[in-house]
Amino acid sequence: MPSISILPADRVFVLTGAGVSAESGLPTFRASDGLWAGYRIEDVCTPDAWRRDPAGVWAFYSARRAAGQKAQPNPAHFALAGLESQLPGRFFLCTQNVDGLHERAGSTNLVHMHGELAKSRCERECGRPPVEDHAVYASLDEVGHCPCGGRLRPHIVFFGEMPLEMPRIEREIGRATLMIVAGTSGSVYPAASFVHWARAAGARTVYVGPEEPLNAAAFTHVVKGKAGEVLPGLFQVES
Ligand code: NAD
Numbered sequence: 001m002p003s004i005s006i007l008p009a010d011r012v013f014v015l016t017g018a019g020v021s022a023e024s025g026l027p028t029f030r031a032s033d034g035l036w037a038g039y040r041i042e043d044v045c046t047p048d049a050w051r052r053d054p055a056g057v058w059a060f061y062s063a064r065r066a067a068g069q070k071a072q073p074n075p076a077h078f079a080l081a082g083l084e085s086q087l088p089g090r091f092f093l094c095t096q097n098v099d100g101l102h103e104r105a106g107s108t109n110l111v112h113m114h115g116e117l118a119k120s121r122c123e124r125e126c127g128r129p130p131v132e133d134h135a136v137y138a139s140l141d142e143v144g145h146c147p148c149g150g151r152l153r154p155h156i157v158f159f160g161e162m163p164l165e166m167p168r169i170e171r172e173i174g175r176a177t178l179m180i181v182a183g184t185s186g187s188v189y190p191a192a193s194f195v196h197w198a199r200a201a202g203a204r205t206v207y208v209g210p211e212e213p214l215n216a217a218a219f220t221h222v223v224k225g226k227a228g229e230v231l232p233g234l235f236q237v238e239s
Contacts, residue, residue, distance in 0.1 A: 013176035019183020076227035077105035115156040124150035186213030
């Protein structure tokens with residue numbers, strides 16, 4: 001694949017998904033059997049699961065924290081951080097991933113639209129901001145409470161909840177001229193719509209991943225391959 005030019009007038013919006021962290025050893029969401037690390041999503045990642053079984057939800061996210069703490073950023077994370085440093089003020093990263101691997105690779109202008117594994121927040125949505133929390137809880141008794149009395153829950157957007165930072169994300173998509181999407185199956189909304197919004201605003205759109213996503217038809221380029229192998233050489237920043 002010849003490299004794709006990023007021109008001086010371009011503004012870049014990047015969307016990443018679980019596939020970008022696959023080469024760091026973190027399992028993707030829909031690997032093959034509809035399970036995520038052995039769990040059914042409706043048992044661990046919905047508001048109903050939280051109401052019914054907060055201990056089970058914390059057991060799942062504690063295991064994700066333990067795995068995330070061991071994982072290291074891979075060449076895909078570093079390639080995106082490198083691109084940001086070459087495009088000061090013209091690069092925005094939106095990740096669906098809740099791990100912190102983009103930041104650990106050096107990305108700074110980013111949002112976690114589905115939350116962050118290393119934070120917790122009040123289950124009552126009382127208005128207090130999320131707090132940093134790396135704890136791996138062995139039981140629900142260990143989980144702290146907010147000053148308002150609500151139990152702390154993972155700072156994760158459960159299925160059926162509103163993604164975070166949507167006004168900022170929409171603004172950035174509206175002014176992007178190049179959208180790069182990597183490692184996401186195109187099955188979780190609204191993220192799967194972003195490519196359509198970018199196309200409607202006239203942007204070029206590039207997908208990187210080993211399989212075509214469900215929304216492949218909306219991309220101007222689909223580059224098949226692992227993000228850690230493809231992204232480091234894919235873009236040429238023109239001056
Ligand atoms: P998904 O599991 O639905 O899709 C993963 C995609 O990654 C697939 O299309 C697959 O072909 C692709 N892929 C696999 N290996 C790859 C590689 N080496 N390079 C590039 N692509 C690769 O994941 P999704 O679309 O991100 O949606 C899942 C949801 O689950 C997200 O909302 C996310 O918040 C959450 N999630 C996060 C993490 C994480 O933070 N690391 C992990 C799993 C799930």
